[in-house]
Amino acid sequence: MSPAPLLEVRGVWKEFGDLTVLADVSLSLGTHEVMAVVGPSGSGKSTLLRCINLLEPIDDGEILLDGVDISDPEYEADRARRRIGIVFQSFNLFPHLSVLDNITLAPRKVLKTSGEEAQITAQHLLDRFDLSDKRDEYPDRLSGGQQQRVAIIRALAMSPALMLFDEPTSALDPELVGEVLEVIKTLATEGMTMIVVSHELGFAREVADEVLFMDEGRVVETGPPAQVLVDPATERARRFLSLMAESG
Amino acid sequence: MTEAEASRRGPGISPGRARRLAYQRGQRRRSLLIGAVSTLVVFGVVTLVVVNSPGWPTVRDTFFSWEDFKASFPEILAGFGRNIRIFLIAEVFILIVALMVAIIRSTRSPVLTPLRLAATAYVDLIRGIPTIILLFLLGFGVPALRLQGVPNSQEFWAISTLVISYSAYVAEVYRAGIESVHESQTAAARSLGLSSTQSMRWVVLPQAVRRVIPPLLNDFVALQKDSALLALLGVQEAFRRAQIYVAGTFNFTAYLAAALLFLIFTIPLARFTDYLIRRQRERVGGSSL
Numbered sequence: 001m002s003p004a005p006l007l008e009v010r011g012v013w014k015e016f017g018d019l020t021v022l023a024d025v026s027l028s029l030g031t032h033e034v035m036a037v038v039g040p041s042g043s044g045k046s047t048l049l050r051c052i053n054l055l056e057p058i059d060d061g062e063i064l065l066d067g068v069d070i071s072d073p074e075y076e077a078d079r080a081r082r083r084i085g086i087v088f089q090s091f092n093l094f095p096h097l098s099v100l101d102n103i104t105l106a107p108r109k110v111l112k113t114s115g116e117e118a119q120i121t122a123q124h125l126l127d128r129f130d131l132s133d134k135r136d137e138y139p140d141r142l143s144g145g146q147q148q149r150v151a152i153i154r155a156l157a158m159s160p161a162l163m164l165f166d167e168p169t170s171a172l173d174p175e176l177v178g179e180v181l182e183v184i185k186t187l188a189t190e191g192m193t194m195i196v197v198s199h200e201l202g203f204a205r206e207v208a209d210e211v212l213f214m215d216e217g218r219v220v221e222t223g224p225p226a227q228v229l230v231d232p233a234t235e236r237a238r239r240f241l242s243l244m245a246e247s248g
Numbered sequence: 249m250t251e252a253e254a255s256r257r258g259p260g261i262s263p264g265r266a267r268r269l270a271y272q273r274g275q276r277r278r279s280l281l282i283g284a285v286s287t288l289v290v291f292g293v294v295t296l297v298v299v300n301s302p303g304w305p306t307v308r309d310t311f312f313s314w315e316d317f318k319a320s321f322p323e324i325l326a327g328f329g330r331n332i333r334i335f336l337i338a339e340v341f342i343l344i345v346a347l348m349v350a351i352i353r354s355t356r357s358p359v360l361t362p363l364r365l366a367a368t369a370y371v372d373l374i375r376g377i378p379t380i381i382l383l384f385l386l387g388f389g390v391p392a393l394r395l396q397g398v399p400n401s402q403e404f405w406a407i408s409t410l411v412i413s414y415s416a417y418v419a420e421v422y423r424a425g426i427e428s429v430h431e432s433q434t435a436a437a438r439s440l441g442l443s444s445t446q447s448m449r450w451v452v453l454p455q456a457v458r459r460v461i462p463p464l465l466n467d468f469v470a471l472q473k474d475s476a477l478l479a480l481l482g483v484q485e486a487f488r489r490a491q492i493y494v495a496g497t498f499n500f501t502a503y504l505a506a507a508l509l510f511l512i513f514t515i516p517l518a519r520f521t522d523y524l525i526r527r528q529r530e531r532v533g534g535s536s537l
Contacts, residue, residue, distance in 0.1 A: 053439055055435055055438060055439060078438075078441050078442075078443055079441075081438060081439055081440070081441045082440075082441035084439075085439070085440075086439045088432065088435070088436065090432060092432045092433060092435065092436035093436075094433065094436070094437075094451055094455075095455065096454045096455050096458065105440070105442075105450060105451075106437075106440035106441055106442060109442060109446050109450060110440065110441040110442055110446070111441075154440070155439075155440070158440060158441060
């Protein structure tokens with residue numbers, strides 16, 4: 001691990017009313033590292049990502065990006081979000097915009113990139129991920145896998161320093177999961193720093209440098225995939241893994 | 249039906265299929281017949297009752313006089329041009345004012361709290377006052393103040409009344425549209441670094457406005473009809489012209505002529521609205537977004 005991590009989460013707490021969703025969560029991620037977050041549903045994995053992207057304000061703790069506390073209420077959240085891309089389980093493409101406009105909207109409006117330049121970047125990304133023939137289609141004309149790949153491109157078009165994936169394949173038909181995982185793998189090999197929340201444990205083993213196992217809002221176990229996903233130290237993680245193995 | 253069964257459909261129709269087809273044809277023929285007969289009976293009875301009523305000859309002469317129709321029509325048609333003009337001017341302002349009110353009511357920024365309160369009060373107040381009372385209050389009240397720099401023309405105040413009254417309703421239509429856009433859309437926009445204003449402008453509003461076009465058109469139909477209320481302030485539109493003709497001849501056919509003009513305008517608009525609603529329903533049905 002590099003001496004100065006890109007992202008550092010320190011003692012984060014998040015509550016919704018009486019319900020504690022994140023309890024003293026800490027993690028650290030260096031540039032070019034890939035972290036997989038696993039755990040049963042309701043364990044706070046998605047909330048963790050939404051907090052890192054400042055979509056949810058945290059109740060206590062610190063979130064440092066390049067050493068700056070972006071969770072500070074005084075910090076301008078939009079500036080941090082520009083550098084952190086997130087891909088949602090339900091894609092959330094903009095249905096009224098074509099694929100191209102979905103991708104170029106944020107660069108044009110937020111980074112004030114010229115229309116032409118944004119289009120060139122978008123075209124380049126579409127070519128790379130084999131979607132250039134869908135450039136002028138609207139999202140409802142695409143398969144789930146294609147929509148999710150466009151959503152990934154949309155986030156990449158902002159040249160983020162960090163990418164967050166919130167169960168990116170959970171809403172997909174089984175035969176479409178592969179094409180999306182393939183894209184994420186490509187990004188991993190190219191050195192993109194990422195946190196991936198996923199139930200695809202095989203995929204997590206393959207791409208992750210580190211695995212975080214969460215349960216009931218707490219980090220239960222953390223370590224290299226070969227340890228956490230194969231021979232976990234805690235009883236809780238072991239039980240989860242055997243359940244996942246049973247359900248295939 | 250499995251694929252194997254479907255491919256068996258070939259040249260010969262199975263007895264079972266033939267029986268079902270014959271049954272469906274019979275059913276269709278039966279409903280057509282019932283529809284035609286019941287329509288004829290209902291309209292026939294109504295016509296008979298009206299035509300045989302003791303007052304019918306008088307009504308026929310005072311409401312359905314072809315001579316009076318021809319005589320009054322050119323004047324009323326000229327007046328109807330005024331209705332269309334009033335409608336168009338009012339509509340433009342309504343769309344703008346209502347959108348502003350809706351946006352103000354939909355934001356949560358604390359800076360806008362006084363505006364938000366004012367917008368809520370405006371919508372509640374205006375929706376509770378009959379348009380006709382508002383028209384008298386503004387149309388006779390404000391010019392009577394003889395304020396410097398405030399227009400005195402009754403047409404100006406008549407149009408203003410329509411704008412003020414309809415904007416309250418249309419604002420609620422817009423707001424329903426804004427709230428129907430799922431918050432995950434805002435989350436996606438914000439996660440890309442768009443500010444809340446930018447998210448509203450580029451992501452939420454375009455989707456909201458598209459969704460409320462059919463209900464907006466419904467309000468247009470109502471607005472076009474309500475432009476006849478302006479006759480009460482003496483604006484020389486179609487209904488007012490008809491009133492003048494009736495006052496001179498004691499023949500009511502002129503009202504019928506005015507009604508006909510309104511129908512020619514509103515029926516196509518209403519049909520178009522239905523068409524849009526149908527199309528939208530089909531599109532929403534075909535897409536998960």
